[in-house]
Amino acid sequence: MREAYQSDLRHIVDDLLDMAELVETALGDATTALLEGDLALAERVITADPHLDSRQVELDAKAVELLARQSPVATDLRLLVAALRMSSSLERMGDLSAHIALIARRAHPDTAVPEQHREQIRRMSELGLASLKGASQVIAERDLALAAQVEKDDDELDHLMLEISRQISAAEEGSYTAGQVIDLTLLIRFYERIGDHAVSLVRRVGFLVTGDSIDTLAEGVDVPEF
């Protein structure tokens, strides 16, 4: 009985890692669709998103069921509460990836990313993927040594968002159409939010490992000067 319970708890963690893998695929594919103008790939990301939503629903139901059946305390309780929060973050990261794919689809056959920003957007996607992989490792191994890198990736995402935004604002009139500015503004915000959620994931693991109060876990204002 006790053994089954421990196995249930491990399954919750495995489910979180599965969700993270689905988000990785979605984010990577969305960026490829965006930069290569691959309409079929964009469609695939968009139609795959409900699957991630279902995974969250299943995970949450399992967690609530364990809370009801086992009345966990201490670390196990914290794990289940953290899992509920983490599944929300992962589901939201999936949404943001689908949003990127939606912009790719709308822009097709043009690309939403002007030539001079391709490299920056490619880097933002790379950072989003790295922060997500880092967060998965932190979840899998409960090793907070990797957390600092996720925070650094997020800082670079913030920086790139600001940089692109300033370049657009400072450009000569007529350098961008209004539609391009709208798309770029949304895109850089979506990538930046993915970094925020990765940070939120590793902070929740921090809460699990250290048992600290969750004082540092409120998101705060995430874009102080955008």
Next chain:
Amino acid sequence: MREAYQSDLRHIVDDLLDMAELVETALGDATTALLEGDLALAERVITADPHLDSRQVELDAKAVELLARQSPVATDLRLLVAALRMSSSLERMGDLSAHIALIARRAHPDTAVPEQHREQIRRMSELGLASLKGASQVIAERDLALAAQVEKDDDELDHLMLEISRQISAAEEGSYTAGQVIDLTLLIRFYERIGDHAVSLVRRVGFLVTGDSIDTLAEGVDVPEF
């Protein structure tokens, strides 16, 4: 003992309603600051946001403590799990209000909202406030009759976001500076996200009242065609 527990559960609901009131103030003030160019008011919204974050941390700690101490099942368990989710949504709505205030502050002494969009932004704020008040009533009274109006308000918010976005894209070249397009794109997205969170709040109450599965609670892709 049992009575103290019931009173603790009621306090959790009261705390959610208090948070909702703080968000209402933040959102109303942020919009006034934005449309009237009131710098002091913008500052007030920005500096008040950490207070809302602390309220979330306190509420979550209380909920986790009750989960540990009382091992609730059935409705009480669902209430506590829902409260953890709802406090996240409210905290995020506070962030979004602070983001609006940050844009007002950055634009000062100019206004981020061109004359031709003032009325639409005023309406988006009104809808955001209405959906938040509606959600509070649903939380307080567990009366789902009001939920439909919150969904309707959210639909109108989506519609206004699309309308403004299309007007900007379709305008003659030079009608907006790139900076104006960036600010407007972010502003309409922030208001629209507030509506999404209000819907998420009432759906969580729905889950409490009906005891339905949480199938309908994943957010999905919230801006299908933005």
